[in-house]
Amino acid sequence: xxxxxxxxxxxxxxxxxxxxxxxxxxxxxxxxxxxxxxxxxxxxxxxxxxxxxxxxxxxxxxxxxxxxxxxxxxxxxxxxxxxxxxxxxxxxxxxxxxxxxxxxxxxxxxxxxxxxxxxxxxxxxxxxxxxxxxxxxxxxxxxxxxxxxxxxxxxxxxxxxxxxxxxxxxxxxxxxxxxxxxxxxxxxxxxxxxxxxxxxxxxxxxxxxxxxxxxxxxxxxxxxxxxxxxxxxxxxxxxxxxxxxxxxxxxxxxxxxxxxxxxxxxxxxxxxxxxxxxxxxxxxxxxxxxxxxxxxxxxxxxxxxxxxxxxxxxxxxxxxxxxxxxxxxxxxxxxxxxxxxxxxxxxxxxxxxxxxxxxxxxxxxxxxxxxxxxxxxxxxxxxxxxxxxxxxxxxxxxxxxxxxxxxxxxxxxxxxxxx
Amino acid sequence: xxxxxxxxxxxxxxxxxxxxxxxxxxxxxxxxxxxxxxxxxxxxxxxxxxxxxxxxxxxxxxxxxxxxxxxxxxxxxxxxxxxxxxxxxxxxxxxxxxxxxxxxxxxxxxxxxxxxxxxxxxxxxxxxxxxxxxxxxxxxxxxxxxxxxxxxxxxxxxxxxxxxxxxxxxxxxxxxxxxxxxxxxxxxxxxxxxxxxxxxxxxxxxxxxxxxxxxxxxxxxxxxxxxxxxxxxxxxxxxxxxxxxxxxxxxxxxxxxxxxxxxxxxxxxxxxxxxxxxxxxxxxxxxxxxxxxxxxxxxxxxxxxxxxxxxxxxxxxxxxxxxxxxxxxxxxxxxxxxxxxxxxxxxxxxxxxxxxxxxxxxxxxxxxxxxxxxxxxxxxxxxxxxxxxxxxxxxxxxxxxxxxxxxxxxxxxxxxxxx
Numbered sequence: 001x002x003x004x005x006x007x008x009x010x011x012x013x014x015x016x017x018x019x020x021x022x023x024x025x026x027x028x029x030x031x032x033x034x035x036x037x038x039x040x041x042x043x044x045x046x047x048x049x050x051x052x053x054x055x056x057x058x059x060x061x062x063x064x065x066x067x068x069x070x071x072x073x074x075x076x077x078x079x080x081x082x083x084x085x086x087x088x089x090x091x092x093x094x095x096x097x098x099x100x101x102x103x104x105x106x107x108x109x110x111x112x113x114x115x116x117x118x119x120x121x122x123x124x125x126x127x128x129x130x131x132x133x134x135x136x137x138x139x140x141x142x143x144x145x146x147x148x149x150x151x152x153x154x155x156x157x158x159x160x161x162x163x164x165x166x167x168x169x170x171x172x173x174x175x176x177x178x179x180x181x182x183x184x185x186x187x188x189x190x191x192x193x194x195x196x197x198x199x200x201x202x203x204x205x206x207x208x209x210x211x212x213x214x215x216x217x218x219x220x221x222x223x224x225x226x227x228x229x230x231x232x233x234x235x236x237x238x239x240x241x242x243x244x245x246x247x248x249x250x251x252x253x254x255x256x257x258x259x260x261x262x263x264x265x266x267x268x269x270x271x272x273x274x275x276x277x278x279x280x281x282x283x284x285x286x287x288x289x290x291x292x293x294x295x296x297x298x299x300x301x302x303x304x305x306x307x308x309x310x311x312x313x314x315x316x317x318x319x320x321x322x323x324x325x326x327x328x329x330x331x332x333x334x335x336x337x338x339x340x341x342x343x344x345x346x347x348x349x350x351x352x353x354x355x356x357x358x359x360x361x362x363x364x365x366x367x368x369x370x371x372x373x374x375x376x377x378x379x380x381x382x383x384x385x386x387x388x389x390x391x392x393x394x395x396x397x398x399x400x401x402x403x404x405x406x407x408x409x410x411x412x413x414x415x416x417x418x419x
Numbered sequence: 420x421x422x423x424x425x426x427x428x429x430x431x432x433x434x435x436x437x438x439x440x441x442x443x444x445x446x447x448x449x450x451x452x453x454x455x456x457x458x459x460x461x462x463x464x465x466x467x468x469x470x471x472x473x474x475x476x477x478x479x480x481x482x483x484x485x486x487x488x489x490x491x492x493x494x495x496x497x498x499x500x501x502x503x504x505x506x507x508x509x510x511x512x513x514x515x516x517x518x519x520x521x522x523x524x525x526x527x528x529x530x531x532x533x534x535x536x537x538x539x540x541x542x543x544x545x546x547x548x549x550x551x552x553x554x555x556x557x558x559x560x561x562x563x564x565x566x567x568x569x570x571x572x573x574x575x576x577x578x579x580x581x582x583x584x585x586x587x588x589x590x591x592x593x594x595x596x597x598x599x600x601x602x603x604x605x606x607x608x609x610x611x612x613x614x615x616x617x618x619x620x621x622x623x624x625x626x627x628x629x630x631x632x633x634x635x636x637x638x639x640x641x642x643x644x645x646x647x648x649x650x651x652x653x654x655x656x657x658x659x660x661x662x663x664x665x666x667x668x669x670x671x672x673x674x675x676x677x678x679x680x681x682x683x684x685x686x687x688x689x690x691x692x693x694x695x696x697x698x699x700x701x702x703x704x705x706x707x708x709x710x711x712x713x714x715x716x717x718x719x720x721x722x723x724x725x726x727x728x729x730x731x732x733x734x735x736x737x738x739x740x741x742x743x744x745x746x747x748x749x750x751x752x753x754x755x756x757x758x759x760x761x762x763x764x765x766x767x768x769x770x771x772x773x774x775x776x777x778x779x780x781x782x783x784x785x786x787x788x789x790x791x792x793x794x795x796x797x798x799x800x801x802x803x804x805x806x807x808x809x810x811x812x813x814x815x816x817x818x819x820x821x822x823x824x825x826x827x828x829x830x831x832x833x834x835x836x837x838x
Contacts, residue, residue: 013455015446016629020437022460027434036432037467039460041441048457055474181435190532193491200492210429211491212436213571221435277724283710284703287724291702294778294811296726302734303724305696305706311721311764315734345730359713367524387526391550392713394573 001172003029004056005039008049008067008077009151012041021066021156028160033177033225034062034168044068046080053084053146061144062168064160067151069134071113078120078137081148085139087121092135095126099133124148127163131155136163145171178232179223180240181212183258184251185405189213192220196246207239216398253408260404261289267411268299273348275407277303278316278341280328281355281371285400301345306337316340327366329354331383334372338383342376349411350376351403355388357395369395373403375410382410420591422448423475424458427468427486427496428570431460440485440575447579452596452644453481453587463487465499472503472565480563481587483579486570488553490532497539497556500567504558506540511554514545518552543567546582550574557586564590597651598642599659600631602677603670604824608637615665626658635817672827679823680708686830687718692767694826696722697735697760699747700774700790704819720764725756735759746785748773750802753791757802761795768830769795770822774807776814788814792822794829801829 005022012019022039029036037060042048049065056063068077082089096118103110117133120126127136127147132155139146147164149156168174184192189211193200200209206226212219222240226232244252254263268275277286287303290296304316309328312318318336326332337352355371362368369388374381386402388395424441431438441458448455456479461467468484475482487496501508515537522529536552539545546555546566551574558565566583568575587593603611608630612619619628625645631638641659645651663671673682687694696705706722709715723734728747731737737755745751756771774790781787788807793800805821807814 012442013445013458014449014629015442015444015455016631018437018439018442019458023431023434023437025434026432030433036434037462038471039432039438039458041458043456052457188527190490190530193532194530208429210435210493211489212430213489221430221433223433279703283715284698284706284722284724287703287726288707288815291724291726292812292815296702301727302730303703303722303726304734305703305710305722305724307706307710307716307722308720308764315721315723315763344734345727369524387524389525391573393711396707396711 001034001062001168001174002037002060003034003062003064004037004060006049006052006056006063006065007039007041007151008044008065009041010043010074013043021151021153024153024157025064025066025160028165030177030179032165032169033175044074044076046076049077049080050084057141057144057146061172063144063146064164065146065148066156069117069148069150071111071117071133077148081124081137081139081146082121085121085123085141085146087123089119090122092118092120092126094128095120095135098128098135102133127159127167129155129159131158138167175225176227176229176232177223177225178229178236179208179221180236181256182220182222182240182244182247182252183217183254183256184220184247185217185253185260185401187218187247187251189218192218192247192251196243199242199246203239204235206235215394216401249412250409253405260401260408261293264404264408264411265290265293265296265299267408268349269295271411271415273299273411274301274346275299275349275351276301276341276345276347278337278350278352279303279305280307280312280337280353281357282353282396282400282403283307285396286351286353286403289400289404301347304341304344312337312340316344329356329366329370329372331372331374331385334374335376335381335383338374338376338381348378349407351407352376353399353403355386355395355399357388357392357399358390359392371395371399373399373406375403375406377410377414382406420453420481420587420593421456421479422453422481422483423456423479425468425471425475425482425484426458426460426570427463427484428460429462429493432462440570440572443572443576444483444485444579447584450596450598450642451584451588452594463493463495465495465502468496468499469503476560476563476565480591482563482565483583484565484567485575488536488567488569490530490536490552496567500543500556500558500565501540504540504542504560504565506542508538509541511537511539511545513547514539514554517547517549517554521552546578546586548574548578550577555582594644595646595648595651596642596644597648597655598627598640599655600675601639601641601659601663601666601671602636602673602675603639603666604636604672604679604820606637606666606670611637611639611666611670615662618661618665622658623654625654634813635820668831669828672824678708678712679820679827680712683823683826683830684709684712684715684718686827687768688714690830690834692718692830693720693765694718694768694770695720695760695764695766697756697769697771698722698724699726699731699756699772700776701772701815701819701822702726704815705770705772705822708819708823720766723760723763731756731759735763748775748785748789748791750791750793750804753793754795754800754802757793757795757800767797768826770826771795772818772822774805774814774818776807776811776818777809778811790814790818792818792825794822794825796829796833801825
């Protein structure tokens with residue numbers, strides 16, 4: 001079953017708003033086995049809407065349009081569709097009652113403009129809008145289903161989930177779709193592709209695999225399409241197992257909506273560890289990631305952002321002689337920072353970062369991107385050296401995520417040794 | 420001049436990622452007087468890319484494609500375009516050199532996959548990518564310009580601003596468009612609209628005004644279109660002056676690409692002030708914003724993230740009795756934190772935050788969103804109380820930006836008093 005999404009509105013085409021409606025509909029359709037062939041964004045112009053419909057109707061079975069159903073002059077979708085599908089506008093009493101009730105609740109008189117919203121084409125099925133004034137409309141043409149929805153995101157979402165998907169499930173026999181996203185860090189896209197090449201080559205064509213890179217990490221989405229859900233999930237899980245054992249837990253930090261800050265937070269909580277950070281180059285970003293998780297106060301005590309070298313010495317007790325001898329960006333200073341904050345804030349575990357993130361401050365010996373990260377555990381300290389790129393913002397992100405991943409792997413190792 | 424944008428990638432059509440590339444390009448085109456007729460999102464399939472190009476070439480003068488230029492098997496855009504425009508792949512030595520340098524800098528061997536990225540069609544103009552491995556490509560057909568760009572947002576953005584727009588300006592006679600974005604904080608969209616209503620009503624139709632709200636701030640983009648640049652700018656600046664004096668400097672923190680962290684950083688530097696933060700509810704986000712600015716080490720010394728109450732007392736000397744008497748989220752504790760960090764890190768100025776950001780921890784007296792922010796200056800301390808919403812992530816952003824804006828207004832006041 002193929003679908004097209006058409007989002008209507010001048011504000012999208014001048015880059016004023018991000019079209020989040022189409023991503024929501026696409027995701028709901030994908031979950032329900034509807035293949036989205038194309039997303040179009042078009043302006044509030046009759047000709048553009050008509051041309052796009054002409055094109056879509058040639059290729060897809062389902063067309064969803066959003067936007068242009070409001071009460072103002074630039075909202076022309078309803079009139080355009082009425083004419084396009086050869087209907088006539090008639091007043092729908094049920095819709096008028098809804099609109100009247102909607103305004104009464106808010107203590108406002110119903111205007112003529114809003115009464116107009118109760119007029120719908122006589123050749124459509126009306127989908128009542130419980131959160132706004134413009135109803136959804138379903139048209140049929142040559143065995144195809146065309147649905148027009150309001151552009152207000154929460155109204156559109158309610159209509160899609162509660163009414164459009166059930167309608168389509170009844171109307172078409174939808175295939176079964178299942179997928180999972182494997183989240184990796186510490187390995188580049190090309191290296192990952194090489195690592196899983198043989199496995200990928202033998203994948204049955206019912207599977208799909210997509211690489212989704214972002215700074216410091218690569219997400220792999222594996223999907224399967226078929227007819228019998230239980231059978232599909234069985235085949236799927238077998239391939240997923242092969243994939244995850246190929247890549248290994250050092251690189252895989254989670255699945256789907258997991259984040260490193262949530263994963264490491266859960267590990268700290270489950271193990272009863274308190275944590276702290278001493279950050280130089282990451283400037284508080286690790287603390288920010290950790291504290292963005294609700295409930296992080298149960299395991300996170302705090303940080304010292306030791307941006308100036310004097311703070312490294314005066315607050316977290318890094319000996320001045322160490323900084324002088326090895327430089328602030330060195331293994332020795334990273335370790336002293338990690339131990340210093342662990343002592344100062346009395347935490348079981350700590351993370352320390354020191355690096356040169358540019359654009360200034362690099363040298364041939366220590367170029368921009370040079371970073372030392374230390375993880376202090378109750379009985380040991382682990383320190384690693386990295387060379388990130390030359391983009392300050394991305395270095396901050398990469399170093400912070402890398403630090404959290406080191407923490408994840410260290411807690412994992414601790415637990416494996418205990419077992 | 421009409422343009423189409425085609426974003427390529429299965430991940431868009433299954434609703435896994437929001438297509439932010441097209442909104443960026445649409446906005447840049449709008450700023451430069453290019454009318455965006457249509458945005459298409461299509462899957463990584465040769466046939467779909469070809470069909471969309473067929474359609475676009477019938478209607479628009481400029482076509483921008485993003486995505487599908489990576490090194491993996493699902494990246495098919497380059498091969499498709501090579502064939503579509505009748506070219507042959509050849510190794511481009513300049514691109515290969517860039518790729519080799521890119522990997523060498525990171526201490527990684529260039530793989531065969533990545534070498535392949537240096538192959539480009541012999542009938543295109545190569546746009547060097549300074550932040551990644553896949554170059555941009557410009558094709559010409561029947562007087563139309565077709566540009567293919569990588570889908571990685573920061574690579575795409577750099578290429579659009581630095582190379583694509585100047586190329587199009589040279590190639591086509593674009594109308595003159597001029598605009599400025601006024602950045603405001605501390606006032607809501609409706610209040611702002613009411614404040615400038617009379618001025619907006621009298622605006623000539625050659626002007627456009629767009630409201631762009633984001634958490635904690637509203638951006639106002641004023642634009643003008645015409646033919647004679649110098650004349651336009653004169654008319655424009657007169658209206659811009661009226662607008663900015665209407666809103667006032669308390670709310671306007673900058674223009675265009677300014678950020679509060681850049682603006683306050685510059686003010687600190689110019690006044691020779693050193694700064695520090697003591698953060699509870701903002702968890703290091705203010706420090707992160709400050710240190711995301713290159714050169715921030717000249718004025719920013721560091722922070723203590725006092726997430727646990729014991730850290731507030733043990734590290735930055737907030738008396739335990741104060742916390743017991745007034746609660747950690749109180750004016751008294753915010754001020755003690757600001758003074759404590761100012762003393763500990765020996766800085767001229769400091770920022771302190773303490774609040775309840777949820778989802779847990781609220782009460783009827785202090786609901787989720789309750790926040791105290793203190794700014795300590797050399798000779799005075801200013802403290803304000805805010806009630807933000809119930810969304811943790813947005814509260815962190817709003818409180819951090821509000822704190823930086825308080826700092827901005829305090830330094831402004833200091834300087835006015837000196838003058």
